[in-house]
Amino acid sequence: MRALRCNPPGGSGPLLELVELPEPQPREGEVLIEVLAAPISPIDRLSLRGLYPLRPASGIPGAQGVGLVVEHGQGVREPEVGSVVLLPVRVGAWCERLVTPAETLVPLSAHRDPVRACTLRIEALTAAVLLADLEPGECFLHSPGAGSVGRYLTVLARDRGLRSVALVGTREPIAELWGLGADNVLVREPGVQARLSALGLGLPRVAFDGSGGETSGLLGSCLRLGGELIVYGAASRKPVQLPVDQLVFKDIRVRGFWLHRWAETAGYARMRSELEALAAMDLHEQVAARFSLDQWPAALAMAEQPGLRGRVVFTPAKTS
Numbered sequence: 004m005r006a007l008r009c010n011p012p013g014g015s016g017p018l019l020e021l022v023e024l025p026e027p028q029p030r031e032g033e034v035l036i037e038v039l040a041a042p043i044s045p046i047d048r049l050s051l052r053g054l055y056p057l058r059p060a061s062g063i064p065g066a067q068g069v070g071l072v073v074e075h076g077q078g079v080r081e082p083e084v085g086s087v088v089l090l091p092v093r094v095g096a097w098c099e100r101l102v103t104p105a106e107t108l109v110p111l112s113a114h115r116d117p118v119r120a121c122t123l124r125i126e127a128l129t130a131a132v133l134l135a136d137l138e139p140g141e142c143f144l145h146s147p148g149a150g151s152v153g154r155y156l157t158v159l160a161r162d163r164g165l166r167s168v169a170l171v172g173t174r175e176p177i178a179e180l181w182g183l184g185a186d187n188v189l190v191r192e193p194g195v196q197a198r199l200s201a202l203g204l205g206l207p208r209v210a211f212d213g214s215g216g217e218t219s220g221l222l223g224s225c226l227r228l229g230g231e232l233i234v235y236g237a238a239s240r241k242p243v244q245l246p247v248d249q250l251v252f253k254d255i256r257v258r259g260f261w262l263h264r265w266a267e268t269a270g271y272a273r274m275r276s277e278l279e280a281l282a283a284m285d286l287h288e289q290v291a292a293r294f295s296l297d298q299w300p301a302a303l304a305m306a307e308q309p310g311l312r313g314r315v316v317f318t319p320a321k322t323s
């Protein structure tokens with residue numbers, strides 16, 4: 004069984020190596036999974052470089068994925084052999100096969116494209132949880148609008164009757180985001196506050212910031228008095244930059260959000276019910292390219308290209 008193993012970050016060697024490992028055998032309560040799709044998400048890119056607080060437990064990266072149940076260990080009845088399932092988070096999905104407790108799997112419809120469902124576990128769940136505290140009909144702002152979390156925020160907002168304004172770096176994704184159901188899409192450039200006011204939506208109470216850097220201040224400047232900037236990431240890799248007058252004169256509150264912490268606090272049952280709801284919806288990742296495991300240098304290089312739209316996805320199973 005082939006897998007990608009990560010080397011300690013900061014070393015002079017390659018980040019990953021393709022290794023041959025013993026075939027995993029499902030024990031009692033476990034199932035054997037053939038991995039159909041495993042994306043290269045920001046969490047993977049950060050953890051490969053030691054920039055994420057959690058390292059892949061098994062030494063095999065791949066924080067999320069979709070697989071096919073191929074064998075049951077003793078005592079397992081469900082999910083049935085042949086089911087397509089969402090894998091548990093941080094399972095080490097950059098491999099051909101793995102074993103995991105049956106109870107950690109969330110079934111997907113057999114008709115779904117597993118590759119396009121490969122980010123439900125982290126990016127879609129992040130978006131769903133971020134939106135959970137908004138009032139019906141409420142308008143919110145977010146950036147990067149065309150990122151994976153941003154696209155899910157747009158689609159889920161439409162589904163929940165919320166009004167979304169996506170901020171994007173270039174005009175290129177605007178038409179697509181309109182198609183996904185964005186109420187408005189604005190390019191991050193001077194004058195964005197005036198354009199937001201002109202939309203007549205009223206100033207939002209909440210902005211979700213996955214960009215960091217100067218975008219944080221731009222989002223903050225668009226909020227109403229006492230508004231809240233919820234920082235969930237930093238695609239720019241820059242610290243949050245917020246002018247002091249937003250904190251002092253506008254009383255803008257800033258807080259972070261981390262899905263891992265939310266899952267610890269909310270508990271397994273709540274997380275599972277959120278995931279089951281997402282799995283039942285018609286949600287799709289934008290896929291930039293599919294690669295086999297042995298093509299990992301090209302896959303990683305593409306995933307790190309500035310301006311890339313969509314996810315690079317490993318499709319390790321021979322059937323995919």
Ligand SMILES: NC(=O)c1ccc[n+]([C@@H]2O[C@H](COP(=O)([O-])OP(=O)(O)OC[C@H]3O[C@@H](n4cnc5c(N)ncnc54)[C@H](OP(=O)(O)O)[C@@H]3O)[C@@H](O)[C@H]2O)c1
Nearest residue numbers: 045147150151152171172213235236237238239260261262
């Ligand atoms: N807190 C959590 O639990 C959690 C969960 C999931 C993700 N995250 C984090 O949230 C952030 C967004 O995640 P995602 O999955 O949506 O990311 P993504 O799909 O990789 O986002 C891509 C977008 O980020 C912007 N971007 C990419 N490179 C950039 C750069 N060098 N400088 C400025 N902007 C850049 C671009 O949008 P524009 O052109 O519009 O700027 C691009 O469309 C990441 O930092 C990720 O680690 C956190």
